[in-house]
Amino acid sequence: MSIPNNLKYTKSHEWARQEADGTVTVGITHHAQELLGDMVYVENPAVGRQLKAGEECAVVESVKAASDVYAPLAGEVVAANAEVADAPEQINQDAYAAWMFKIKPANPADLAGLLDATAYQALVESEAH
Amino acid sequence: MLKQTPLNSLHRAMGARMVDFGGWDMPVNYGSQIEEHHQVRRDAGMFDVCHMLVVDVTGAGIREFLRYLLANNADKLKEPGKALYSCMLNPAGGVIDDLIVYFMREDWFRIVVNAGTAEKDVAWMEQQRAAHAPQLAIKPRRDLAMIAVQGPNAREKTWQAIAGSRAATESLKPFQAGEFAQYFIGRTGYTGEDGFEIMLPVAEAGSLWQTLHDCGVGPIGLGARDTLRLEAGMNLYGQDMGEDVNPLEAGLAWTIDLVSPRDFIGKQALLAKPAAMQMLGLVLLDKGVLRGHQKVVTPHGDGEITSGSFSPTLSQSIAFARMPQAVAVGDTVQVEIRDKRLNAKVVKLPFARNGKSLTTI
Structure with a gap:
């Protein structure tokens, strides 16, 4: 259950979800929050910012360390989750409910190029060894 | 191994x-x-x-x-x-x-x-x-x-x-x-x-x-x-x-x-x-997390954070910083975190002892 089948993933441990309105919601994976530990700070990109795929666009910090969050695909930031910035521990509680920002993709087909749950599972397992 | x-x-x-x-x-x-x-x-x-x-x-x-x-x-x-x-x-x-x-x-x-x-x-x-x-x-x-x-x-x-x-x-x-x-x-x-x-x-x-x-x-x-x-x-x-x-x-x-x-x-x-420098505590007033090696900007010259993290007792970020001797407890200084300068207050150490916070901001 820690890698839902309906999401897409990146090698840098973001998840991405296709929404009905054509936007893509982004967060960090359960595995990423487990590695980082207790979250205490979230910095989201400004709404309206144009992102390139793979660009550093947000930061999450746990008690232990700071970690960059990368844009899974190119597009414009159309929403940022203020609630998770106020209560970063929501990411520890449920990494897939605690979304960070939404992108309107420049090219909606890009989403298909991300990892599926099986490929992401394999990545996590390979990093553990 | x-x-x-x-x-x-x-x-x-x-x-x-x-x-x-x-x-x-x-x-x-x-x-x-x-x-x-x-x-x-x-x-x-x-x-x-x-x-x-x-x-x-x-x-x-x-x-x-x-x-x-x-x-x-x-x-x-x-x-x-x-x-x-x-x-x-x-x-x-x-x-x-x-x-x-x-x-x-x-x-x-x-x-x-x-x-x-x-x-x-x-x-x-x-x-x-x-x-x-x-x-x-x-x-x-x-x-x-x-x-x-x-x-x-x-x-x-x-x-x-x-x-x-x-x-x-x-x-x-x-x-x-x-x-x-x-x-x-x-x-x-x-x-x-x-x-x-x-x-x-x-x-x-x-x-x-x-x-x-x-x-x-x-x-x-x-x-x-x-x-x-x-x-x-x-x-x-x-x-x-x-x-x-x-x-x-x-x-x-x-x-x-x-x-x-x-x-x-x-x-x-x-x-x-x-000693030209001294070690004092910092409490971050803005949102963020202080970390080791971040630069501290003061009117008396730059300093550096040696250890920083999030304090569960204070629910704020805290740090030790090596700063010029002229910096005093109660001063506000700036810490460079990524592309920003955030405000931090200079405090005495320790921050907490025996279950209690000793720092009031």
Whole structure:
């Protein structure tokens, strides 16, 4: 259950979800929050910012360390989750409910190029060894 | 291959996330490090500190040897069992290590040094012994394990776990140790809370860990150990001090006796270079997290954060910062975090002791 089948993933441990309105919601994976530990700070990109795929666009910090969050695909930031910035521990509680920002993709087909749950599972397992 | 303490398999059984800590396979947390932190401030937690090294010094004339070897004055140790925190300096005044020395008898002192510096420390002590006190023996004690039990209920729960230990250790003052059966129990620690550090034979360590756990003492990883010592204003070797740092600029002046006529290794070098910087605390006023090596901008010149994290007790980010002498408690300074300059308030150390915040912003 820690890698839902309906999401897409990146090698840098973001998840991405296709929404009905054509936007893509982004967060960090359960595995990423487990590695980082207790979250205490979230910095989201400004709404309206144009992102390139793979660009550093947000930061999450746990008690232990700071970690960059990368844009899974190119597009414009159309929403940022203020609630998770106020209560970063929501990411520890449920990494897939605690979304960070939404992108309107420049090219909606890009989403298909991300990892599926099986490929992401394999990545996590390979990093553990 | 990472080195393992005698408690390694117990950490795994208790759900620890393990990390490479200076070549040792150590638990960083067993779940939430913030909860572990609160467990120590509010109740009692236990730490595997077997990676640290116990070194016994025996023979005639130890006190005289330590007077020269250590920056703090071993003459402060009058009552048997008393412990002293000290730096061991090199001739240039840099810190080889910080350590605790217990005075047990005139012919037996016990020293506890950091894990990462243990080999270097023993080699240095051995070199000094050969040159200045060849009659002494210096013996590393890898046959001893060490478990720290810390928190307001730590002593009570230790007494439950080790039958008969209450009578033997109830009268110990802070920074004093005593022996009981196969245990060496010191009322010391690295958290700013009451508690014990317990040394015992390696073969017995697992069963004590389990018994303490059964008495309600939670296992605490290195993550919470770091935030606890940071709140308590205690330096970490390699981060807040080291061979290239003037200890007088690292908040260690209280441990270095430059007044008495006693000579010690590093003294001349320290007298020749007065401190231009000082170490103080910072509390971040804006949102974010202070971290080591971030630049601190003040009207009197730049400084640098040596250790920073999030304080579970204050629910704010805190740090130690080395800053120009003219910076004063109460000032607001700026810290560069990524592309921003955030405001932080300069405060006295420590931030917290005995379960309570000492900082008001």
